[in-house]
Amino acid sequence: MSGFGLDYDVxxxxxxARRGRLTTAHGVVNTPAFxxxxxxxxxxxxxxxxxxxxxxxxxxxNTYHLMLRPGxxxxxxxxxxxxxxxxxxPILTDSGGFQVMSLEELRKITExxxxxxxxxxxxxxxxxxxxxxxxxxxxxxxxxxxxxxxxPFPATEKEARESMERSMRWAARCKEAFTRRPGYGxxxxxxxxxxxxxxxxxxxxLKEIGFDGYAVGGLAVxxxxxxxxxxxxxTVPHLPAQRPRYLMGVxxxxxxxxxxKRGIDMFDCVLPTRSGRTGQAFxxxxxxxxxxxxxxxDARPLDPDCPCPTCSDYSRAYLHHLFKAKEMLGPxxxxxxxxxxxxxxxxxxxxxxxxxxxxxxxADFERQAAEGDIPAL
Numbered sequence: 001m002s003g004f005g006l007d008y009d010v011x012x013x014x015x016x017a018r019r020g021r022l023t024t025a026h027g028v029v030n031t032p033a034f035x036x037x038x039x040x041x042x043x044x045x046x047x048x049x050x051x052x053x054x055x056x057x058x059x060x061x062n063t064y065h066l067m068l069r070p071g072x073x074x075x076x077x078x079x080x081x082x083x084x085x086x087x088x089x090p091i092l093t094d095s096g097g098f099q100v101m102s103l104e105e106l107r108k109i110t111e112x113x114x115x116x117x118x119x120x121x122x123x124x125x126x127x128x129x130x131x132x133x134x135x136x137x138x139x140x141x142x143x144x145x146x147x148x149x150x151x152p153f154p155a156t157e158k159e160a161r162e163s164m165e166r167s168m169r170w171a172a173r174c175k176e177a178f179t180r181r182p183g184y185g186x187x188x189x190x191x192x193x194x195x196x197x198x199x200x201x202x203x204x205x206l207k208e209i210g211f212d213g214y215a216v217g218g219l220a221v222x223x224x225x226x227x228x229x230x231x232x233x234x235t236v237p238h239l240p241a242q243r244p245r246y247l248m249g250v251x252x253x254x255x256x257x258x259x260x261k262r263g264i265d266m267f268d269c270v271l272p273t274r275s276g277r278t279g280q281a282f283x284x285x286x287x288x289x290x291x292x293x294x295x296x297x298d299a300r301p302l303d304p305d306c307p308c309p310t311c312s313d314y315s316r317a318y319l320h321h322l323f324k325a326k327e328m329l330g331p332x333x334x335x336x337x338x339x340x341x342x343x344x345x346x347x348x349x350x351x352x353x354x355x356x357x358x359x360x361x362x363a364d365f366e367r368q369a370a371e372g373d374i375p376a377l
Contacts, residue, residue, distance in 0.1 A: 006185035016263035019353040024142035025183025031265040055343030064096030072138040080140030092143035129173035146174040160193035185212030196234035203238035215246040276335030286372035295320040308340035
């Protein structure tokens, strides 16, 4: 580790896609990377050893949830989030802006920040750019996210512009409040809804401030894949080539593959874990609902080509039984499989970019999607 901040090295490119290595205080993240979501300091149902076994190198925690329970100061007193949850690798913490904005009736936005009432007990709280930086430092996050206003969708151009401009003013305050230290970095967040000119202005404002990485926020909120890709096409060319790029809250496998083609390096989404808890399994050729009766007598694994422990050791029939019996092992096994599936996609993308064969990878992905019921690109 040299100097302050994060080290990011682009090792290979294929079109706009990049294969890189992001070095943090707690280890290396190979990109393109999918960050497993551990909102409240846990990936629901799994131990950190199981998460690591899936191939994950970095996980995501959330400022909003952790500041409310157990409290950032308490986590710091107990040695920081890495020690607290027994995860030695890198951690990125979402600033909490998205969660606060979703409270609607319980929050008020001002130039100073956001005042809101906890969804847990109704207690009042203030979240300012400065406090967001303080909380994430207390948590010991390797990657801190700037506090932004996540613009709702749909939004008029005027609403999106005012929201974006406030986020840019908050971003400058975050940069001022952030403590620079080796292996730790701060990401700015591009906003602007579906308006290309606003996205361009936001990217330019963030570059003027200067960040260790650049996230694209305010997507995967109902605009649809086509509009999301159009925003990326209009935004990514304006982001610094020498810094990592993070598409927040995305997403479905086809969304990830399409975004990597457009130059995105990092992703997070609750989809693989949430789907695992509700009986949905991602495979190469289909998205399966294990609760369906057709799996009741099926001795096959979820995916015969998947090396994960779920596919190696258990049948669809057994998984179907677990969910029907409401046994907790069912969601655990499906979550493990889904995380392995996502990490296999990322490993495949990295290998394809290194070999200059990304188009072949995408074509094969689309072919398999066409043979099953996974949405194509």
